[in-house]
Amino acid sequence: MIDLYYWTTPNGHKIAIFLEEAGLDYRVRPVDIGKGEQFQPDFLKISPNNRIPAIVDHAPAEPGAPVSVFESGAILLYLAEKTGRFIAPDLRGRIETLEWLFWQVGGLGPMAGQNHHFVQYAPERIPYAMDRYVKETGRLYAVLDRRLSGREFIAGSYSIADMAAYPWVVPWERQGQRLEDFPNLKRWFEAVAGRPAMRRAYELAHAINPQPVMTEDARKVMFGQDAGTVRR
Structure with a gap:
């Protein structure tokens, strides 16, 4: 059994x-980040960066205590290695999968996240910041579009690279x-989007946070949040 500490992001x-x-x-262990539940001491023990998602695997591959993992890229890699699925078994295919996983966690996610912040949530409209992140999101979309030329999925077979990238493309309209x-x-x-498991995952999100x-x-x-948030 795996505990998934989760919110609908x-x-x-x-x-x-x-x-x-x-x-x-x-x-599912919901962590309502809008209410500050990510700062609860029990959650910080498994996710010291006070961010979702995190997991606790009560049946890890090696004997011993349950294994906790935070950071979405690390969790995807852990689960792929645990199950032997959704990551290529050969060296070159594995490298490709990891390259595109890290491309998402280091590029598409952070840049689209800043796009969301400055376009949707910032208390004042800053044209330079809005333009900067909308354009960078578009550049990253173009990188992915080029990568997918002649390929069904990002790293050959369907993999954790696709699972990582897809949710950050779902709000494409809001990203301009x-x-x-x-x-x-x-x-x-x-x-x-048409995969049955994908539909089930988003049905879960709607059930937990419908509006x-x-x-x-x-x-x-x-x-x-600032440094004081971590220290208190």
């Missing part, structure tokens, strides 16, 4: 997608993008 979706794809037994401008990406996006709303209190919790 792109990074949270990644792990729900893997668990559904692999058919692993798991139970048009899928029609990226035909290879659009084809891939529609194929991934996501950014309240003023949530804004203060999520965007008011």
Whole structure:
């Protein structure tokens, strides 16, 4: 059994997608980040960066105590290695999968996240910042579109690279993008969206948080953190 500490964000979706794809037994431990539940001491023991997702695997491959993992990329890699699925078994294929996994966690996710912040949530509109991150999101979409030319999935077979990237493309309209401008990406996006496990993962999100709303209190919790937040 795996405990999934989760909220309905792109990074949270990644792990729900893997668990559904692999058919692993798991139970969801919701962590409402708008209410500050990510600062609870018990959660910080397994996720010291006070971010979701995190997991606790009560049946790890090696004997001993349960294994906790935080950071979505690390969790995807852990689960792929645990199950032997969704990562290529050969050296070159594994490298490709990891390259594109890290491309997402180091590029697409952070840049699209800043896009979301400055376009959707910032208390003042800063044209330079908005333009900067919308353009960079578009550049990354173009990189992925080029990668998908002649390929069904990002790293050959369907893998953790696809699971990592897909949730960050779901809000493409809010990111100021048009899928029609990226035909290879659009084809891939529609194929991934149609997977039964993908639908189940997003049904889970809707069941847990059916009407996501950014309240003023949530804004203060999520965007008011600094070093003092960690120290207190």
